[in-house]
Amino acid sequence: MLAQATVSQPPGIQPALLEEPYLLEIVNISKGFPGVVALADVQLRVRPGSVLALMGENGAGKSTLMKIIAGIYQPDAGEIRLRGKPVVFETPLAAQKAGIAMIHQELNLMPHMSIAENIWIGREQLNSLHMVNHREMHRCTAELLARLRINLDPEEQVGNLSIAERQMVEIAKAVSYDSDILIMDEPTSAITDKEVAHLFSIIADLKSQGKGIVYITHKMNEVFAIADEVAVFRDGHYIGLQRADSMNSDSLISMMVGRELSQLFPVRENPIGELLMTVRDLRLDGVFKGVSFDLHAGEILGIAGLMGSGRTNVAETIFGITPSSGGQITLDGKPVRITDPHMAIEKGFALLTEDRKLSGLFPCLSVLENMEMAVLPHYSGNGFIQQKALRALCEDMCKKLRV
Numbered sequence: 001m002l003a004q005a006t007v008s009q010p011p012g013i014q015p016a017l018l019e020e021p022y023l024l025e026i027v028n029i030s031k032g033f034p035g036v037v038a039l040a041d042v043q044l045r046v047r048p049g050s051v052l053a054l055m056g057e058n059g060a061g062k063s064t065l066m067k068i069i070a071g072i073y074q075p076d077a078g079e080i081r082l083r084g085k086p087v088v089f090e091t092p093l094a095a096q097k098a099g100i101a102m103i104h105q106e107l108n109l110m111p112h113m114s115i116a117e118n119i120w121i122g123r124e125q126l127n128s129l130h131m132v133n134h135r136e137m138h139r140c141t142a143e144l145l146a147r148l149r150i151n152l153d154p155e156e157q158v159g160n161l162s163i164a165e166r167q168m169v170e171i172a173k174a175v176s177y178d179s180d181i182l183i184m185d186e187p188t189s190a191i192t193d194k195e196v197a198h199l200f201s202i203i204a205d206l207k208s209q210g211k212g213i214v215y216i217t218h219k220m221n222e223v224f225a226i227a228d229e230v231a232v233f234r235d236g237h238y239i240g241l242q243r244a245d246s247m248n249s250d251s252l253i254s255m256m257v258g259r260e261l262s263q264l265f266p267v268r269e270n271p272i273g274e275l276l277m278t279v280r281d282l283r284l285d286g287v288f289k290g291v292s293f294d295l296h297a298g299e300i301l302g303i304a305g306l307m308g309s310g311r312t313n314v315a316e317t318i319f320g321i322t323p324s325s326g327g328q329i330t331l332d333g334k335p336v337r338i339t340d341p342h343m344a345i346e347k348g349f350a351l352l353t354e355d356r357k358l359s360g361l362f363p364c365l366s367v368l369e370n371m372e373m374a375v376l377p378h379y380s381g382n383g384f385i386q387q388k389a390l391r392a393l394c395e396d397m398c399k400k401l402r403v
């Protein structure tokens with residue numbers, strides 16, 4: 001059933017599940033942002049000792065609901081119930097105190113502070129003189145990391161860690177609250193298969209301790225590996241909640257997109273055109289070597305490899321962020337040497353960076369200003385910017401990309 005819920009009992013839910021006492025219930029919650037209805041009358045229920053996967057396409061409202069549960073946003077309407085009792089979380093601290101911990105979709109650690117300082121921030125252990133007891137903090141952190149089998153030094157600065165290691169620290173931090181409800185918003189977006197297996201064993205432990213886990217992911221295999229139940233949102237609407245063992249990836253995807261799978265990836269003829277770029281024996285000393293490939297018009301070329309194998313470095317070298325130590329790139333048959341991103345953009349390259357929040361966007365500027373940045377030189381001359389044309393172009397792009 002794909003109909004939207006108008007009553008409090010979700011469609012498609014197995015009757016047996018409704019008899020269980022719920023740890024957390026979301027009842028008819030709505031939330032709007034200027035120009036967007038992020039959540040319209042949504043439901044959700046989490047049982048103790050279970051994993052509820054929350055699925056939905058980008059912008060479905062998953063993170064918004066999680067931030068409401070964690071006291072970051074206030075809902076416009078609706079109710080949160082904890083063990084059957086209505087609660088209002090005016091601050092993240094209030095939600096934390098009530099036993100809710102959250103791993104955010106975006107990494108939120110302080111790079112200039114140690115792992116231990118990051119984990120205990122705001123609840124540092126103090127000594128009898130009311131000073132931070134660093135030794136005790138390090139001891140607790142070492143114990144926590146050992147319990148979770150995370151092999152990191154509590155005193156290491158977070159800024160020195162890889163993205164994957166930072167994500168493991170975020171996981172440890174969330175577990176350290178010893179909360180009854182753990183929300184994990186895409187916790188595996190930056191970690192390798194080995195670490196995913198590790199996280200799943202941590203989740204299995206938490207489950208056996210009776211914790212309720214809300215797990216947000218876009219990865220089908222993860223859902224079927226750990227979820228007991230699956231809830232689906234689409235465009236801010238609650239679509240349904242079912243037992244994971246009653247679904248398969250086809251039925252789940254069609255619930256998410258609201259269409260049959262055959263319509264999702266229609267066959268499109270796309271002839272491969274002429275040779276655009278060749279890369280021969282490209283190398284960056286100490287990082288990668290011997291990278292060669294051809295790229296044709298109309299072609300999508302995938303670069304695969306494990307975390308840390310150098311995929312991003314290859315892209316950054318081609319884009320001139322880290323100029324190559326050797327090898328050759330030709331564009332339309334002519335050799336080129338790209339030594340900075342400015343040059344790469346002039347040659348017709350665009351790069352979507354790996355960590356977009358850190359190196360792809362200016363978060364303090366508007367959407368339009370961010371978009372304009374990339375084409376500014378084409379819309380300026382005589383010391384003036386052609387504001388109107390530039391704005392029209394970017395507004396059009398916003399529409400096309402549904403930003």
Ligand SMILES: Nc1ncnc2c1ncn2[C@@H]1O[C@H](COP(=O)(O)OP(=O)(O)OP(=O)(O)O)[C@@H](O)[C@H]1O
Pocket residue numbers: 033034036037038056057058059060061062063064065105
């Ligand atoms: N702080 C905000 N201000 C304005 N609009 C917002 C804000 N946060 C989210 N939105 C909008 O609300 C809608 C739901 O966003 P949300 O981040 O909850 O989606 P999501 O399901 O978590 O998507 P994703 O899978 O991409 O993480 C989107 O249209 C988004 O643009």
Ligand SMILES: [Mg+2]
Pocket residue numbers: 062063064105185
């Ligand atoms: Mg999200």
